[in-house]
Amino acid sequence: MIGQRLRGAIARAAAMQGPRPVVLSGPSGAGKSTLLKKLLKDYENVFGFSVSHTTRQPRPGEVNGRDYHFVTREEMQKEIDAGEFIEHAEFSGNMYGTSKGAVQAVQAQNQICVLDIDIQGVKNIKKTDLNPIYISVQPPSIDILEKRLRDRKTETEESLMKRLTAAHIDLELSKEPGLFDLVIINDDLEKAYSELKETLQEEIKKAQESRKS
Ligand SMILES: Nc1ncnc2c1ncn2[C@@H]1O[C@H](COP(=O)(O)OP(=O)(O)OP(=O)(O)O)[C@@H](O)[C@H]1O
Ligand SMILES: Nc1nc2c(ncn2[C@@H]2O[C@H](COP(=O)(O)O)[C@@H](O)[C@H]2O)c(=O)[nH]1
Numbered sequence: 001m002i003g004q005r006l007r008g009a010i011a012r013a014a015a016m017q018g019p020r021p022v023v024l025s026g027p028s029g030a031g032k033s034t035l036l037k038k039l040l041k042d043y044e045n046v047f048g049f050s051v052s053h054t055t056r057q058p059r060p061g062e063v064n065g066r067d068y069h070f071v072t073r074e075e076m077q078k079e080i081d082a083g084e085f086i087e088h089a090e091f092s093g094n095m096y097g098t099s100k101g102a103v104q105a106v107q108a109q110n111q112i113c114v115l116d117i118d119i120q121g122v123k124n125i126k127k128t129d130l131n132p133i134y135i136s137v138q139p140p141s142i143d144i145l146e147k148r149l150r151d152r153k154t155e156t157e158e159s160l161m162k163r164l165t166a167a168h169i170d171l172e173l174s175k176e177p178g179l180f181d182l183v184i185i186n187d188d189l190e191k192a193y194s195e196l197k198e199t200l201q202e203e204i205k206k207a208q209e210s211r212k213s
Pocket of ligand 2: 025026027028032052053056087088089091096097098116117118119120121122
């Protein structure tokens with residue numbers, strides 16, 4: 001009886017701390033967005049996506065304000081100078097960044113905030129008090145990564161080369177001990193997704209508990 005009460009109190013105390021945000025990083029084309037979309041679909045009210053700003057052009061099907069806030073370099077620099085960003089980075093010839101507002105919008109909904117950011121973003125978020133779970137999604141090989149990026153048909157030959165160069169750097173830097181809490185090799189999509197869900201189980205439970213109370 002006492003044991004049960006204690007267990008209940010511990011569960012409530014853990015839930016009160018609130019779930020930690022989640023950072024998904026890894027080379028462009030590794031499968032972050034694919035995994036994230038599955039997570040957002042399966043746990044609609046549990047996770048919320050931190051909508052980044054970018055200066056790159058929208059791809060067909062991308063919606064301003066849902067996939068990214070698509071802005072000009074001048075607009076983004078102005079907001080950075082005004083202190084509105086938690087982190088920002090130059091990637092493959094474009095600026096990307098997470099605004100304070102993007103994270104606050106998700107947290108205001110009581111959802112677990114998921115950030116999809118490159119490795120420079122990871123290093124910069126480490127300097128903040130956000131305290132997320134850091135996950136690196138990686139391809140089984142560079143050749144497979146190149147094939148996935150080519151098949152996605154979103155890149156020019158030039159931007160593809162830039163992304164592959166960045167991928168080599170990412171895979172090297174991500175070996176730093178302690179930088180990531182988990183590395184997922186996204187070979188089989190369902191296996192990778194199961195691994196992601198399993199790692200986030202505790203945070204999912206916390207979020208579901210806090211939504212009940
Ligand atoms: N396990 C997998 N097996 C085969 N193809 C996959 C797998 N995971 C993702 N893909 C495909 O690889 C391509 C790249 O995936 P995705 O766009 O999710 O990568 P990403 O890491 O989000 O890239 P970026 O950082 O550029 O946004 C997509 O066309 C996706 O459908
Ligand atoms: N440091 C940040 N990196 C970000 C952010 N939003 C996205 N990204 C990363 O950029 C690349 C390319 O994305 P794509 O949509 O053009 O393919 C990818 O690695 C993303 O993770 C951000 O806010 N900050």
